[in-house]
Amino acid sequence: STAWFTIAFLLYSENQGEAPIVVHPEQQQLVQQRQEDAGNEQQPERVVPFKEQQAVKEDTGGGVLMPPQSVSGAGEMGKPVVLPTNLTADVKKMVDDGWLKNAFNQYASDMISVHRSLPDPRDDWCKASDRYLKDLPRTSVIICFHNEAWSVLLRTVHSVLDRSPRHLIEEVVLVDDYSDMDHLKDQLEKYFSNEPKVKIIRAQKREGLIRARLMGARHATGKVLTYLDSHCECTDGWLEPLLDRIARDPTTVVCPVIDVIDDTTLEYHYRDSGGVNVGGFDWNLQFNWHAVPPKEKQRHKNSAEPVWSPTMAGGLFSIDKEFFDRLGTYDSGFDIWGGENLELSFKTWMCGGTLEIVPCSHVGHIFRKRSPYKWRTGVNVLRRNSVRLSEVWLDEYAKYYYQRIGNDKGDFGDVSGRKSLRKRLGCKSFKWYLENIYPELFIPGEAVANGEIRNLGYGGKTCLDSPARKNDLHKAAGLYPCHRQGGNQYWMLSKLGEIRRDEACLDYSGQEVILYPCHGSKGNQYWEYDQDTKLLRHGSSDKCLAIDEAKTKLVMESCDADYVRQKWTLENFDAK
Numbered sequence: 001s002t003a004w005f006t007i008a009f010l011l012y013s014e015n016q017g018e019a020p021i022v023v024h025p026e027q028q029q030l031v032q033q034r035q036e037d038a039g040n041e042q043q044p045e046r047v048v049p050f051k052e053q054q055a056v057k058e059d060t061g062g063g064v065l066m067p068p069q070s071v072s073g074a075g076e077m078g079k080p081v082v083l084p085t086n087l088t089a090d091v092k093k094m095v096d097d098g099w100l101k102n103a104f105n106q107y108a109s110d111m112i113s114v115h116r117s118l119p120d121p122r123d124d125w126c127k128a129s130d131r132y133l134k135d136l137p138r139t140s141v142i143i144c145f146h147n148e149a150w151s152v153l154l155r156t157v158h159s160v161l162d163r164s165p166r167h168l169i170e171e172v173v174l175v176d177d178y179s180d181m182d183h184l185k186d187q188l189e190k191y192f193s194n195e196p197k198v199k200i201i202r203a204q205k206r207e208g209l210i211r212a213r214l215m216g217a218r219h220a221t222g223k224v225l226t227y228l229d230s231h232c233e234c235t236d237g238w239l240e241p242l243l244d245r246i247a248r249d250p251t252t253v254v255c256p257v258i259d260v261i262d263d264t265t266l267e268y269h270y271r272d273s274g275g276v277n278v279g280g281f282d283w284n285l286q287f288n289w290h291a292v293p294p295k296e297k298q299r300h301k302n303s304a305e306p307v308w309s310p311t312m313a314g315g316l317f318s319i320d321k322e323f324f325d326r327l328g329t330y331d332s333g334f335d336i337w338g339g340e341n342l343e344l345s346f347k348t349w350m351c352g353g354t355l356e357i358v359p360c361s362h363v364g365h366i367f368r369k370r371s372p373y374k375w376r377t378g379v380n381v382l383r384r385n386s387v388r389l390s391e392v393w394l395d396e397y398a399k400y401y402y403q404r405i406g407n408d409k410g411d412f413g414d415v416s417g418r419k420s421l422r423k424r425l426g427c428k429s430f431k432w433y434l435e436n437i438y439p440e441l442f443i444p445g446e447a448v449a450n451g452e453i454r455n456l457g458y459g460g461k462t463c464l465d466s467p468a469r470k471n472d473l474h475k476a477a478g479l480y481p482c483h484r485q486g487g488n489q490y491w492m493l494s495k496l497g498e499i500r501r502d503e504a505c506l507d508y509s510g511q512e513v514i515l516y517p518c519h520g521s522k523g524n525q526y527w528e529y530d531q532d533t534k535l536l537r538h539g540s541s542d543k544c545l546a547i548d549e550a551k552t553k554l555v556m557e558s559c560d561a562d563y564v565r566q567k568w569t570l571e572n573f574d575a576k
């Protein structure tokens with residue numbers, strides 16, 4: 001019964017309505033081998049995790065360091081792996097450890113082959129025989145990692161080698177950004193010792209992903225550089241459509257469509273070309289996704305054609321090496337994580353290039369909900385990077401970012417070198433970029449008011465406050481002591497009468513006051529501020545925004561200028 005339990009467990013993977021998983025004989029052997037081992041040691045039944053699989057292999061004379069075995073066909077064709085809920089304490093501990101170290105389900109990943117199959121996501125348009133130039137440039141694929149899980153890193157590398165024409169891969173450069181996990185040392189080198197295309201270079205101290213990428217670029221010899229995160233999976237035909245764009249015009253920077261690999265089940269989720277998004281940003285200098293704007297749609301006959309994108313997500317793209325150098329690569333003053341994607345996006349457009357998303361190319365990425373590794377202590381790294389970015393590239397628009405951080409720029413180092421780079425290149429202005437490349441972006445300067453919205457009741461110390469961002473809207477708007485730091489208390493009153501932050505609008509439909517994606521058609525998102533009475537009157541309900549008598553929450557009341565709890569001041573209000 002022990003044996004059956006273990007096999008059933010190993011085979012357990014959710015594939016509703018699909019044919020049963022076939023277990024290959026050698027896999028079955030492996031399962032049995034493990035059970036015998038476990039049996040000999042009088043251990044309770046459990047799934048043997050990868051580390052121990054290796055031990056088993058070595059003990060039995062296998063010798064070579066093997067990747068985790070696809071014991072059950074788990075995850076094949078991009079299917080999810082779902083662990084049962086009744087795990088033994090041992091297994092549960094391993095699963096929890098995997099989550100802790102990686103912020104994704106490493107245990108599930110270890111059950112999946114590092115060569116797992118994926119469906120072909122491409123539109124037929126992509127497969128026309130004359131779609132791509134015959135003579136494509138070779139690329140160096142650069143993958144930086146800081147403490148990546150073994151099976152996930154290997155699957156990334158194998159997906160590149162397995163799904164690219166070999167002659168187009170100059171090399172795969174693995175840049176180890178000072179990891180301390182054991183499996184990333186000798187074990188990694190041994191594993192790839194028979195693969196001449198894979199090169200491993202190591203940082204001597206923690207550099208952060210931006211300087212690690214620059215290290216990779218210095219070692220790379222391909223005409224094109226292709227960057228990937230260390231937890232990706234490339235699908236069939238991902239590379240040719242990217243290289244084709246660069247072959248036709250080396251100032252084109254290209255990104256694949258980034259599909260989601262589920263952090264819990266490792267399921268590969270496809271996005272068809274109809275659902276392709278382009279990149280934008282908000283005045284917090286946070287990257288975000290948008291539907292392809294109508295004007296851009298009109299430029300194309302087929303939705304699989306490359307689309308212009310104002311920005312890139314950052315991790316997955318190809319660029320001509322010479323063009324990257326000409327643009328001054330990345331600002332090496334950027335630390336650890338963040339901001340480099342906008343820097344490269346802005347200067348690509350402003351300095352004569354084009355940034356595209358190529359729907360024929362799909363690469364999966366494990367999106368996670370937190371960062372598992374250490375950042376620097378005592379510095380706000382992301383803010384520092386974003387301030388450097390603003391100082392150099394944003395011109396008179398930098399102030400909108402600074403308002404969002406309470407005008408506290410902190411120590412951002414020396415940016416004079418980056419400024420002279422911009423001059424030397426003769427790049428266009430940020431105004432040009434906004435007007436021509438990202439006209440959809442809301443400009444705070446066009447707002448009637450911007451800053452905090454402060455209630456005058458109860459001592460006048462309470463402000464409208466909400467942490468909601470574009471992706472987690474529909475939340476009630478709240479109150480918090482005014483802190484004068486911008487952030488969650490930064491609001492704009494638009495000419496249309498919206499109280500908004502980026503794409504979130506204050507919305508009232510009869511119950512709670514919430515944030516909702518701005519729709520631009522007034523109604524429940526229309527607010528009128530009266531500078532004399534200081535009332536904020538809501539359009540469709542004709543009620544006024546107030547703090548309730550218990551001083552705990554926002555309410556809507558019949559307007560009455562005698563109640564001070566209905567009175568608000570809007571920072572920088574200008575009736576125009």
Ligand code: LR7
Pocket residue numbers: 144145146147148177207208209212228229230231258313314315316336337338339340341365371373
């Ligand atoms: O100190 C570090 N050193 C590193 O080498 C920190 C990280 N890294 C590596 C890390 O192992 C990983 O391979 O750098 C890569 C990116 O770090 P992640 O995966 O922890 O972050 P992320 O996926 O949120 O990163 C997104 O934003 C970053 C901003 O600096 C980079 O641009 C990433 O490349 C980017 N990832 C993507 O664009 C994939 C799609 C995500 C989206 C949207």
Ligand code: MN
Pocket residue numbers: 229230231315365366
């Ligand atoms: Mn990532």
